[in-house]
Amino acid sequence: MDRELPPEIWMQVHELACTDDGRTGRSLSLVSRRFNEISRPYKYQSLAVVRSKQILALESRLSQLQTEFKQVRFLFVHCPHLFLDVSDDESDDEYQTMEGTDMEEDSTSDGTSYEGEMSIDEEEAMLDEAVDLMKLQEGLPSTASVNLDELSEPSIFHKEMNKGDGVVLRSFRALLAAISPSLKILSVHWSSFEPLLLEELFPVLPVLSELHLRRNFTSDDEVEPETEDFCLPLFPALRRLHISGYLDQRPMHFGACLGVLSPVLTHLRLPGYHLHLRTTTSPLLPSNVMTVIVEQIPFHLVNAGQEGLWQLVFGSDTTSKELYVVPRTPDSPEEWKRLWLERVDGRDGCWLD
Template identity: 30%
Template sequence: MDSLPLELHAQIFEFACTDDGTTARALSLVSHYIREVAAPFLYQSLSISGLKQMNDLCERLATTPPHLRRIRHLFLSDWTAADVRKHTSAPSDMERYDAERSFAARILALAAPTLEALTLVVSCPFTAPPLIGELFATPFPRLADLAVHGFYPFPHTPGALPALRSLRLSGHRNPHGLFQLGSLAAAAPRLTHLRLSDIAAAAPFARELHAAALPHDPSSAAATATGGGVGLAPALPPSLKHVAIDVRRLQQGVHFRGTLTRGLANAHDKMLALLREVELRRGDTALDAFAVAESDGWEMYGELRREWLVGLGIAVEQESL
């Protein structure tokens, strides 16, 4: 170890510090020399969950020079795994929710210039739309992989995600409007992979996707139903080549309160029929792949954190999350 030059030590530490931050923290405790060499990689890869961890990170980043807070890979959740399992929220806790949103937004702003892979889980229903809206309004020049869970607005800021190749969105059962007005293509002009999870009874969205993916006569009923006037017809981003739709099965009394109405079931069936037609006629689209998968749903915190770790090359068992 003593015979290796500093530059080689730094390169070794850079490759080693691509987990959830554990390796970088351990290296910083070895010696003063190792801490100094590993310092540029201390925040390279981070997994942060809950108010306390977000607060602690914000305090550390506030006193860290920009060249030493290069965050490249980030898993960020407003709630801890235990909070997510409880899944309780009340207006009386708004002060806490505001603090969570403020810290999360601050972390995203500080990380934005260097982030390459981001998973954001916003479990609080009161803060998800504004926080995710701030995310999509912030320029991320290097971000290539993005996964978001929470009730999300759509990406809308032109050029905010110029390097984005892969996008996964979860938490919006009927993302009708995602392919309207070209906002997705404007925000992420290099997007090639799109995965939408937790979709259910979303007939309007399915009609929109059907019209965007498959060729239609502008005067047809399908085009008219999706607002197919000149300049208003839905369209897939030109760069998009792979689309995956994760459909949540309807289960009476589990995912929808009250009686599962016939109208809801009909909407779900219509959605599936339209999505399956796009899947069957994929050859008529500009896509290389289109897949529809049904399930009873996922525990998204664990699912997305596992995917984030796998993206770093880390094998992880479900129980360890």
């Protein structure tokens, strides 16, 4: 049947089909040699990465591909700390339910690879070597050799945890930089030992139109990241922003930061604990933000009511604005991945349009 239709039709089919966590792109590439060739520009169009090691693996894999074959448009990333991630030999129900985006290369049913490509075993060995090399270059012990009981000195423990964060963070930034010309919808559920500023986590993403970001840190000694630097225009094309977790503390207030960070933003979803009473009557958000979804009004704003909340967010501007109050989005990476998949599929996701 695949011979009866021209390649252009099959390319459109593959483009429309590859809008999940990566399973469809991989499956299509295994149908036949012809489908493998047709699907190559779309195989990585939509991907979900749910482990720290997968970030390293994906960045390594895409670095070997020509530009036309690494057009990632939709990406979900869940990053637990490298030392707290589950190894390939361990069984963990949480990861078993989420895993499914393999980073191995295509192979035929007998396990042999297509001409010019590595076998699964060869690529796995290469990825393991790449991870080990990165750790050696940083003086970082392997995850199997880390004994947290031996890291009794807090400074030693902090140093090793930060090294682990650094390995994954550099790979993540390199990955984003490589796919930035095509990346449209990004969801990041990121855990680090110490908090990270936005510019530490992200390079400039020039065409990104939608970002879902949850950041948390595990160190008991840290607070929200503070800097005297102003925001950078990291997301010049961003239209929709869903944030949770901590915020950067900067000299400029939250709304002013948004105006620089994403100057054409129209939709914002945020937890109520990010809203604070202000003495000024000016609106909290830039005038271009038209729709705001607040997750759970915080206690200190309960008495303000809907009108008071409106004044805080929009000021006196009532022109074509929309304000909703909804329950909080669950913190689990599974829920964030589900909402991301809905957006990739063209559905509402966390938005209420």
